[in-house]
Amino acid sequence: xxxxxxxxxxxxxxxxxxxxxxxxxxxxxxxxxxxxxxxxxxxxxxxxxxxxxxxxxxxxxxxxxxxxxxxxxxxxxxxxxxxxxxxxxxxxxxxxxxxxxxxxxxxxxxxxxxxxxxxxxxxxxxxxxxxxxxxxxxxxxxxxxxxxxxxxxxxxxxxxxxxxxxxxxxxxxxxxxxxxxxxxxxxxxxxxxxxxxxxxxxxxxxxxxxxxxxxxxxxxxxxxxxxxxxxxxxxxxxxxxxxxxxxxxxxxxxxxxxxxxxxxxxxxxxxxxxxxxxxxxxxxxxxxxxxxxxxxxxxxxxxxxxxx
Amino acid sequence: xxxxxxxxxxxxxxxxxxxxxxxxxxxxxxxxxxxxxxxxxxxxxxxxxxxxxxxxxxxxxxxxxxxxxxxxxxxxxxxxxxxxxxxxxxxxxxxxxxxxxxxxxxxxxxxxxxxxxxxxxxxxxxxxxxxxxxxxxxxxxxxxxxxxxxxxxxxxxxxxxxxxxxxxxxxxxxxxxxxxxxxxxxxxxxxxxxxxxxxxxxxxxxxxxxxxxxxxxxxxxxxxxxxxxxxxxxxxxxxxxxxxxxxxxxxxxxxxxxxxxxxxxxxxxxxxxxxxxxxxxxxxxxxxxxxxxxxxxxxxxxxxxxxxxxxxxxxxxxxxxxxxxxxxxxxxxxxxxxxxxxxxxxxxxxxxxxxxxxxxxxxxxxxxxxxxxxxxxxxxxxxxxxxxxxxxxxxxxxxxxxxxxxxxxxxxxxxxxxxxxxxxxxxxxxxxxxxxxxxxxxxxxxxxxxxxxxxxxxxxxxxxxxxxxxxxxxxxxxxxxxxxxxxxxxxxxxxxxxxx
Numbered sequence: 001x002x003x004x005x006x007x008x009x010x011x012x013x014x015x016x017x018x019x020x021x022x023x024x025x026x027x028x029x030x031x032x033x034x035x036x037x038x039x040x041x042x043x044x045x046x047x048x049x050x051x052x053x054x055x056x057x058x059x060x061x062x063x064x065x066x067x068x069x070x071x072x073x074x075x076x077x078x079x080x081x082x083x084x085x086x087x088x089x090x091x092x093x094x095x096x097x098x099x100x101x102x103x104x105x106x107x108x109x110x111x112x113x114x115x116x117x118x119x120x121x122x123x124x125x126x127x128x129x130x131x132x133x134x135x136x137x138x139x140x141x142x143x144x145x146x147x148x149x150x151x152x153x154x155x156x157x158x159x160x161x162x163x164x165x166x167x168x169x170x171x172x173x174x175x176x177x178x179x180x181x182x183x184x185x186x187x188x189x190x191x192x193x194x195x196x197x198x199x200x201x202x203x204x205x206x207x208x209x210x211x212x213x214x215x216x217x218x219x220x221x222x223x224x225x226x227x228x229x230x231x232x233x234x235x236x237x238x239x240x241x242x243x244x245x246x247x248x249x250x251x252x253x254x255x256x257x258x259x260x261x262x263x264x265x266x267x268x269x270x271x272x273x274x275x276x277x278x279x280x281x282x283x284x285x286x287x288x289x290x291x292x293x294x295x296x297x298x299x300x301x302x303x304x305x306x307x308x
Numbered sequence: 309x310x311x312x313x314x315x316x317x318x319x320x321x322x323x324x325x326x327x328x329x330x331x332x333x334x335x336x337x338x339x340x341x342x343x344x345x346x347x348x349x350x351x352x353x354x355x356x357x358x359x360x361x362x363x364x365x366x367x368x369x370x371x372x373x374x375x376x377x378x379x380x381x382x383x384x385x386x387x388x389x390x391x392x393x394x395x396x397x398x399x400x401x402x403x404x405x406x407x408x409x410x411x412x413x414x415x416x417x418x419x420x421x422x423x424x425x426x427x428x429x430x431x432x433x434x435x436x437x438x439x440x441x442x443x444x445x446x447x448x449x450x451x452x453x454x455x456x457x458x459x460x461x462x463x464x465x466x467x468x469x470x471x472x473x474x475x476x477x478x479x480x481x482x483x484x485x486x487x488x489x490x491x492x493x494x495x496x497x498x499x500x501x502x503x504x505x506x507x508x509x510x511x512x513x514x515x516x517x518x519x520x521x522x523x524x525x526x527x528x529x530x531x532x533x534x535x536x537x538x539x540x541x542x543x544x545x546x547x548x549x550x551x552x553x554x555x556x557x558x559x560x561x562x563x564x565x566x567x568x569x570x571x572x573x574x575x576x577x578x579x580x581x582x583x584x585x586x587x588x589x590x591x592x593x594x595x596x597x598x599x600x601x602x603x604x605x606x607x608x609x610x611x612x613x614x615x616x617x618x619x620x621x622x623x624x625x626x627x628x629x630x631x632x633x634x635x636x637x638x639x640x641x642x643x644x645x646x647x648x649x650x651x652x653x654x655x656x657x658x659x660x661x662x663x664x665x666x667x668x669x670x671x672x673x674x675x676x677x678x679x680x681x682x683x684x685x686x687x688x689x690x691x692x693x694x695x696x697x698x699x700x701x702x703x704x705x706x707x708x709x710x711x712x713x714x715x716x717x718x719x720x721x722x723x724x725x726x727x728x729x730x731x732x733x734x735x736x737x738x739x740x741x742x743x744x745x746x747x748x749x750x751x752x753x754x755x756x757x758x759x760x761x762x763x764x765x766x767x768x769x770x771x772x773x774x775x776x777x778x779x780x781x782x783x784x785x786x787x788x789x790x791x792x793x794x795x796x797x798x799x800x801x802x803x804x805x806x807x808x
Contacts, residue, residue, distance in 0.1 A: 191435055
């Protein structure tokens with residue numbers, strides 16, 4: 001129902017608006033094309049990684065390898081894709097298939113995803129170091145051009161975020177395929193009884209998450225023009241926080257793609273907000289955590305109210 | 309009383325000549341050594357509405373799961389009537405039988421709700437119906453669901469876009485039933501309804517009964533499972549009675565009366581001769597708000613069909629008795645789990661530690677566990693209860709299921725708690741162990757301990773001094789002494805019409 005989506009989305013949108021207002025108040029010059037682009041530039045890869053995490057959470061799992069995987073993809077993009085494009089893109093496709101295989105493995109062997117992905121995070125990290133032992137590499141030209149494009153009226157970062165939210169919403173919430181994936185998180189047994197293969201579906205979900213994670217790594221390189229094996233390690237917890245901030249729940253397949261993107265934007269903005277406050281970087285991570293706790297506490301209160 | 313003394317196609321109330329939608333040919337199913345369904349012949353033809361009745365463990369679910377291709381039969385075959393052109397070829401059972409079941413239009417409405425709560429009503433239909441995909445699938449799903457909901461439950465106010473988790477329990481059940489009858493690529497020909505009215509109120513249940521009658525009148529068929537006698541007679545034109553894994557009666561509904569039906573279900577093998585035991589008298593030592601009570605030294609049974617509130621009543625009572633943390637050393641109640649793996653065993657621990665786990669409060673010296681006392685306790689109970697092992701420090705999983713259950717009994721009895729709560733503790737335990745444990749229970753009761761015993765097995769219930777029969781979450785009847793018979797328990801488990 002419409003009112004339910006509204007309530008689920010209300011809090012993330014409200015927190016984003018509040019934070020944005022605070023930033024504008026602190027730094028009025030941010031209220032411009034250039035300012036907005038700068039504020040949200042780094043949000044694009046975070047949003048993509050958050051969507052990838054959301055798909056994994058949606059099927060009842062959690063992905064602790066997200067940051068390592070995005071870093072690995074960034075290393076592939078900054079080295080192989082630039083030097084030997086055919087091999088590079090092949091490697092990225094293989095990485096997505098690898099993700100799908102992980103999903104199939106987790107379902108078929110009934111393994112806890114948290115353990116499998118934790119283990120895989122070391123595998124991805126190791127591969128990334130092998131490819132790029134020290135920070136370096138370069139961004140493919142088209143990617144750099146895409147990420148620094150200046151469309152009229154609306155900055156690229158905002159446009160990209162809207163596009164990500166829209167595409168994910170269509171795939172996950174509206175398509176017949178998305179229903180099956182959400183059903184896997186909601187009631188796996190009823191899918192099995194209806195004759196669907198949970199193994200294939202979980203593989204599909206992980207594959208889809210892999211596609212978004214690869215896009216996250218590529219856009220990250222497009223923005224930073226170089227890569228490093230540890231470039232995106234923060235993304236693991238950032239993406240989980242973004243999903244939860246955006247109204248998603250850890251179990252039961254209840255997620256909101258639009259909310260997840262808004263959550264990612266909020267988290268990125270929280271960093272800028274703290275810089276504008278001239279808070280020492282030492283305190284920023286703690287303060288970011290505090291913001292997260294406040295928002296989640298507010299959500300809990302809302303939920304209690306509604307349950308009554 | 310085998311299957312072979314009955315003609316395969318007997319007692320059809322509907323179109324006798326028509327090809328059965330589903331037919332059992334000497335079909336049976338065993339789970340390991342446990343015989344769930346003896347080889348049976350059974351058929352449902354178009355236009356028939358068959359009620360399936362029987363007490364716990366009579367084999368109803370097994371029969372339904374075979375019709376529904378949840379698992380393959382161990383012997384015999386399940387034959388579906390397929391529409392021309394649909395010749396499902398499948399290498400595996402899943403691919404073949406499930407597809408054949410679907411092509412034959414056999415649908416099931418399950419007792420435990422099987423909807424995905426995070427999806428909307430129309431999205432749940434998408435999971436059941438594969439052809440809902442591609443452009444405009446939401447509209448088509450919504451239309452099918454709307455039409456079915458309005459046909460089965462006229463006047464319902466369930467929006468097809470509502471998220472199932474937001475619906476009330478009764479509404480969810482209505483959605484699930486409507487999904488069973490919804491239009492689809494393979495139209496519904498046989499709908500299995502397993503306790504479909506358990507959370508519906510009377511007027512809605514009447515709508516369902518009327519719809520099923522109309523559905524059968526127009527050539528559909530239904531298998532209906534219910535514990536409400538009135539409903540069974542309202543809806544069915546044929547009744548199949550199951551008992552101990554066999555179809556013991558399969559006749560037109562008109563051949564039964566409520567009493568003869570209960571007699572057919574409840575006639576249990578010769579009464580186990582329990583040595584007479586003087587029922588304890590004296591004041592109740594515990595009671596629950598809904599009427600459950602027990603005296604010191606009494607064995608109190610909780611009976612009725614599975615899932616009618618017995619387990620919940622037990623856990624509420626146990627929680628009330630055991631939640632005082634200051635009494636850790638001398639608990640008022642101990643618990644014996646029936647589901648060993650889920651809430652009984654510590655699978656990685658030794659037998660000794662599993663025995664002592666609940667009574668550790670009495671084995672503590674200066675904050676540490678007194679190892680010697682623990683070993684003595686385990687040795688003592690090994691001898692008293694007959695745990696078959698040479699080595700109490702061996703892992704618990706090295707024991708057989710029956711011996712594992714004895715360990716759980718020893719754990720509860722070793723606490724010294726005056727009340728022992730047992731949640732169907734004999735599930736999957738062999739006969740010899742059962743007899744031993746019965747003796748221990750009677751001896752302990754004689755020594756003044758009170759037992760609360762939830763059981764789904766009739767011969768265990770007959771060992772009790774007093775029995776409360778649960779129905780729909782409430783106590784439907786209280787039986788004592790000689791009044792505790794199979795017939796009486798079945799009669800109170802099933803809802804009768806007011807006059808009965």
